[in-house]
Amino acid sequence: MNGMRRRLFLWSGAGLALLVASVVASVSLGSANISIGQVWKILLHQLPVVGDGVRVDWPGPSEQIILKVRLPRVVLAVLIGAALSVAGAGFQGVLRNPLADPYTLGVASGASVGAAFLILFGLQYALIGSWSVPLAAFCTGIATLWIVYRLAQMQGKLKMETLILSGVVMQAFLGAAVSFMVSLSTNVVNDILFWIMGSLTMRGWTYSLLLFPYLAAGMAVLYGYARALNLFALGERQAAHLGVHVERTKLIVLAASTLLTAAAVSVTGVIGFVGLIVPHMVRLLVGPDYRMILPLSAVAGAIYLIWADTLARMLLSPTEIPLGVVTAFLGAPFFAYLLQKQKRTFRG
Amino acid sequence: MAIVVAEHVDKRFPDGAGRSRKVLDDVGFTVRKGETVGIIGPNGSGKSTLLRLISGVETASGGRVLLKGKEAAAYPRKQLARWLAVLQQDALPPIGFTVREVIGMGRYPYQNWLGDEREDPSALIESVMERLGLTALADRTLERLSGGERQRVALGKVMVQEPELLLLDEPTTFLDIGYQVQMMDYIRDWQRESGLTVVAVLHDLNLAAQYCDRIIVLHEGRKVREGTPADVIESDLIASVYGTRPIVLPHPVSLAPQILLTPGDHSRNAHQPAIFSANSHERG
Amino acid sequence: MCRDIFTFDGIMKKSFALLLAACVALGSAGCGAADRAGTANDEAPAGGAQPPGAAQSGTNGGKGAAGGEEPAKKTVYPLTVRDASGKEVRFDKPPERIASLSPSETEVLFALGLGDKIVGVDDYSNYPEEAKNKPKIGNLQGNAEAIIAANPDVVFAGLSLNKQSVDKLTELNIKLFTVEPKSLDQIMERILLYGKITDRQAQAEKLVADMRAEIKAVADAVKDVKPEEKKKVYIEFSPGWTVGSGEYMSELIDVAGGINVAADLTGWKRISEEKIIEQNPDIIFYSAEVPGLEKTIRDRSGWSQIAAIKNNRVVPFNPDLISRPGPRVTEGLREMAKAIYPDRVK
Numbered sequence: 001m002n003g004m005r006r007r008l009f010l011w012s013g014a015g016l017a018l019l020v021a022s023v024v025a026s027v028s029l030g031s032a033n034i035s036i037g038q039v040w041k042i043l044l045h046q047l048p049v050v051g052d053g054v055r056v057d058w059p060g061p062s063e064q065i066i067l068k069v070r071l072p073r074v075v076l077a078v079l080i081g082a083a084l085s086v087a088g089a090g091f092q093g094v095l096r097n098p099l100a101d102p103y104t105l106g107v108a109s110g111a112s113v114g115a116a117f118l119i120l121f122g123l124q125y126a127l128i129g130s131w132s133v134p135l136a137a138f139c140t141g142i143a144t145l146w147i148v149y150r151l152a153q154m155q156g157k158l159k160m161e162t163l164i165l166s167g168v169v170m171q172a173f174l175g176a177a178v179s180f181m182v183s184l185s186t187n188v189v190n191d192i193l194f195w196i197m198g199s200l201t202m203r204g205w206t207y208s209l210l211l212f213p214y215l216a217a218g219m220a221v222l223y224g225y226a227r228a229l230n231l232f233a234l235g236e237r238q239a240a241h242l243g244v245h246v247e248r249t250k251l252i253v254l255a256a257s258t259l260l261t262a263a264a265v266s267v268t269g270v271i272g273f274v275g276l277i278v279p280h281m282v283r284l285l286v287g288p289d290y291r292m293i294l295p296l297s298a299v300a301g302a303i304y305l306i307w308a309d310t311l312a313r314m315l316l317s318p319t320e321i322p323l324g325v326v327t328a329f330l331g332a333p334f335f336a337y338l339l340q341k342q343k344r345t346f347r348g
Numbered sequence: 349m350a351i352v353v354a355e356h357v358d359k360r361f362p363d364g365a366g367r368s369r370k371v372l373d374d375v376g377f378t379v380r381k382g383e384t385v386g387i388i389g390p391n392g393s394g395k396s397t398l399l400r401l402i403s404g405v406e407t408a409s410g411g412r413v414l415l416k417g418k419e420a421a422a423y424p425r426k427q428l429a430r431w432l433a434v435l436q437q438d439a440l441p442p443i444g445f446t447v448r449e450v451i452g453m454g455r456y457p458y459q460n461w462l463g464d465e466r467e468d469p470s471a472l473i474e475s476v477m478e479r480l481g482l483t484a485l486a487d488r489t490l491e492r493l494s495g496g497e498r499q500r501v502a503l504g505k506v507m508v509q510e511p512e513l514l515l516l517d518e519p520t521t522f523l524d525i526g527y528q529v530q531m532m533d534y535i536r537d538w539q540r541e542s543g544l545t546v547v548a549v550l551h552d553l554n555l556a557a558q559y560c561d562r563i564i565v566l567h568e569g570r571k572v573r574e575g576t577p578a579d580v581i582e583s584d585l586i587a588s589v590y591g592t593r594p595i596v597l598p599h600p601v602s603l604a605p606q607i608l609l610t611p612g613d614h615s616r617n618a619h620q621p622a623i624f625s626a627n628s629h630e631r632g
Numbered sequence: 633m634c635r636d637i638f639t640f641d642g643i644m645k646k647s648f649a650l651l652l653a654a655c656v657a658l659g660s661a662g663c664g665a666a667d668r669a670g671t672a673n674d675e676a677p678a679g680g681a682q683p684p685g686a687a688q689s690g691t692n693g694g695k696g697a698a699g700g701e702e703p704a705k706k707t708v709y710p711l712t713v714r715d716a717s718g719k720e721v722r723f724d725k726p727p728e729r730i731a732s733l734s735p736s737e738t739e740v741l742f743a744l745g746l747g748d749k750i751v752g753v754d755d756y757s758n759y760p761e762e763a764k765n766k767p768k769i770g771n772l773q774g775n776a777e778a779i780i781a782a783n784p785d786v787v788f789a790g791l792s793l794n795k796q797s798v799d800k801l802t803e804l805n806i807k808l809f810t811v812e813p814k815s816l817d818q819i820m821e822r823i824l825l826y827g828k829i830t831d832r833q834a835q836a837e838k839l840v841a842d843m844r845a846e847i848k849a850v851a852d853a854v855k856d857v858k859p860e861e862k863k864k865v866y867i868e869f870s871p872g873w874t875v876g877s878g879e880y881m882s883e884l885i886d887v888a889g890g891i892n893v894a895a896d897l898t899g900w901k902r903i904s905e906e907k908i909i910e911q912n913p914d915i916i917f918y919s920a921e922v923p924g925l926e927k928t929i930r931d932r933s934g935w936s937q938i939a940a941i942k943n944n945r946v947v948p949f950n951p952d953l954i955s956r957p958g959p960r961v962t963e964g965l966r967e968m969a970k971a972i973y974p975d976r977v978k
Contacts, residue, residue, distance in 0.1 A: 030906050031904045031906045031907050032906035032907060032909070032910040060937055061909045061910050061912055061937065061938075062910075064909050064934040064935075064936075064937050065906045065909050065910065065934060067934070068933040068934025068935075068936075069905050069906055069909065069933060069934040070906070072933055122921070122922055122923065123923065123924075124871060124922075124924070125871065125922065125923065125924025125925055125927065125928045130928055130931070132924075191870070191871065191872075194872075194902075201872070201902075201905065202872065202905055202932060202933070203933075204931075204932065204933030204934075205933055206933075224461065227456065227459070227463055230445070230453065231453055231456060233441070233443045233445065234439075234440060234441070234443070234450070234453065235441060237405065237434075237436070238434075238436070238439065238440075240405060240425070241403065241405075241429065241432075241433065241434040242429050242453065242454070242456045242457060242509070243425045243426035243427075243428070243429030243430075243456055243457040244425070244456070245425055283444075287444055287445075288443060288444040288445055289445070289449070291463070313904075317904070319897075319901060319902065319904075320902060320904070
């Protein structure tokens with residue numbers, strides 16, 4: 001255990017350092033031309049004591065861009081990347097399936113239905129302004145989880161195979177509903193599709209600030225079940241014999257993971273691949289212990305999404321590539337590379 | 349002191365056609381502290397189900413099973429895990445945890461929410477690994493171990509759990525004879541040192557006769573005999589329960605009754621079970 | 633948020649009388665002014681054979697692009713014209729049964745006086761009033777059954793028709809004529825082309841002349857604006873979307889004397905918030921159709937310091953005027969110019 005703590009410390013240190021570097025790098029890049037020197041000065045200027053010493057020599061718009069457009073966007077990428085990765089790790093742990101991802105139970109399709117509905121009728125900004133779509137998406141996402149859970153419950157026990165099957169069915173059904181709405185949409189620009197493909201554009205600080213405590217709580221709950229998830233690897237019966245409340249653990253881990261996922265999806269659309277491969281990559285690097293996988297997945301997911309988003313907005317600047325497309329293009333080859341590496345070391 | 353008491357235990361399962369099938373029918377027995385009790389019987393006789401009822405994973409449809417005077421459900425899970433441990437047939441899947449990590453998992457019932465215990469269990473873990481000859485494999489992951497080695501690790505895990513009652517569910521099924529004897533010897537030594545009570549479901553009658561103080565025989569959900577190995581391992585009973593009549597000889601060293609299988613005897617259907625009273629099973 | 637929809641029928645009617653008298657005089661000279669004002673337009677309008685139509689056999693010198701040399705021409709049939717997809721479409725006689733799959737085309741057809749020949753319009757055609765009562769033939773992609781039931785001689789469609797729909801309609805032997813006007817000139821050329829196809833050249837030329845006059849009026853009103861005084865304009869016609877150069881909507885901004893901050897893009901593009909902040913537009917136009925869009929734009933993170941928002945120059949526009957490349961687009965142009973330069977344009 002001491003060894004585990006030391007390893008965790010080392011890996012986290014490295015991870016956090018990389019995260020900070022990524023944040024700074026990403027904030028320095030964008031479609032507006034702002035030199036790195038200026039970026040640094042603008043950021044430093046915000047610090048309480050040191051900041052006053054920095055002389056203001058940049059144009060007003062630059063400061064707006066750095067502080068109100070890029071920085072909140074990067075922070076949101078950190079939160080969403082962490083949330084999706086931790087949720088993915090939770091799903092993989094409780095379903096004992098390294099191919100599980102946060103969307104296994106149909107949350108993504110569920111949330112998409114709410115968003116698509118609002119966008120179809122042009123109500124994205126009606127009612128409660130820019131919170132309309134996230135709130136609708138969140139509600140439909142949670143409703144989907146509830147339905148899937150009810151479908152899968154048998155005699156008070158939750159069978160994993162039935163759960164996954166219910167999730168697949170709901171996903172197919174809801175996916176069809178979304179496709180239907182897309183077909184009804186008559187706009188030349190298909191906003192529903194863009195929402196579904198995922199984006200961090202124009203989100204500002206409000207989402208990050210509101211999501212942060214919620215996501216932190218969800219991740220803390222999941223981390224509390226890390227040891228139980230380790231025991232799950234032995235088998236549900238074995239875990240029960242060691243004193244794990246199997247049904248309760250399954251329920252809480254699934255619920256927390258799904259809530260994290262629903263929150264993330266409702267704000268940014270469906271960003272795929274992160275929840276699937278980040279925990280898996282972390283597992284390949286540090287082993288099967290969830291006490292390491294959970295926190296490190298959060299850090300790794302944050303870094304991954306920062307870079308994916310940076311590429312999404314820089315590659316074809318000023319046009320943005322949908323984020324979900326980039327995460328897939330980035331993730332697949334990197335993942336294949338890691339699998340190859342692991343195969344070689346295993347044989348050796 | 350009676351650690352396990354089973355009273356008129358019934359267990360029914362729905363058989364899918366709206367009716368239920370009785371898997372255990374009015375089973376009763378007592379296990380005292382320090383005993384090694386074996387449960388034998390053919391497949392489908394309800395042995396594993398009975399063990400699951402004792403371990404608290406399932407509840408009886410009728411009657412009850414008392415552990416130290418209370419039903420299993422009355423104990424909080426972790427508390428129960430501190431004195432009751434279960435070793436299964438294929439105890440450990442080939443996962444990526446190391447031997448030391450897996451054995452360490454046996455301490456889960458004693459850990460608080462931070463994962464810490466009052467005393468450092470490292471010494472215990474090391475001594476268990478040494479006892480079982482696993483020290484050299486301590487940092488190897490389970491996926492690189494053979495089946496026999498993994499079963500030893502599983503035994504290590506339950507040893508580290510420091511239980512008072514150990515339930516074994518056919519723990520030697522997938523092992524070679526060398527490992528079988530080794531496993532049962534480890535358990536017996538451990539039991540003698542710590543006063544452990546053992547209830548073991550075994551399919552190998554000879555092993556049961558060598559290692560158990562008492563044996564319970566189940567047949568089609570009912571207890572048909574209970575007694576010392578000499579009482580139970582005898583030709584007529586084996587014939588009526590298993591459908592083949594073996595030759596029973598005392599072991600030259602331990603004097604425990606051992607069976608020798610005799611090919612060519614298929615008397616199951618023809619034989620009238622004179623030993624039992626009239627059967628009244630619920631059929632389908 | 634109030635909807636100040638641009639309506640100015642009174643002014644329209646007064647100008648009309650004057651313009652009618654000056655129609656012929658404006659004919660040859662007027663188009664020139666409009667061209668100069670359209671900076672992003674790289675098509676030579678006069679005497680050119682280019683989309684949306686090149687007249688072949690039939691009419692005498694058929695260069696309707698010049699805005700009409702002599703009034704009341706009669707079309708000679710058979711007439712073969714090329715539509716926006718490059719396909720050659722042949723008309724043996726003036727079409728008696730006309731359908732439209734685009735609200736802008738509907739407006740043009742009605743403006744040419746073809747109201748009683750129209751047998752079907754798309755679901756979104758809502759102007760003029762009579763259009764609402766016409767049989768509906770589907771959304772912008774068309775409903776095959778409804779179209780067949782209406783039995784049109786020709787279906788006019790705009791740029792929103794996708795390839796599958798085109799193929800499907802062609803398969804059903806329905807005469808399809810697509811247009812894709814990308815500039816004000818092309819919008820007007822298309823009107824003239826329709827006039828030729830339907831033998832309503834007089835009405836077409838009059839309509840175009842009116843439009844040119846309106847354009848000229850606007851161009852004249854803003855021609856004294858010095859380059860450094862020009863206002864930067866940002867237009868968001870759909871949440872998160874703006875238009876770059878090469879489209880008529882961008883040309884409207886140019887003619888109105890503004891500078892499109894998204895001019896370095898081409899076509900219809902999603903916006904980059906950073907770029908807009910950097911460009912610091914003086915005035916922001918947004919589509920009045922989307923509820924809550926104004927508040928969203930104003931509340932966007934980092935946009936509060938943009939000149940347009942600071943000075944409260946966030947103006948809604950009527951999408952029926954601006955988003956449709958139809959006869960009322962010059963109305964929209966005037967409204968836009970009025971919003972940009974209120975003291976110069978009345």
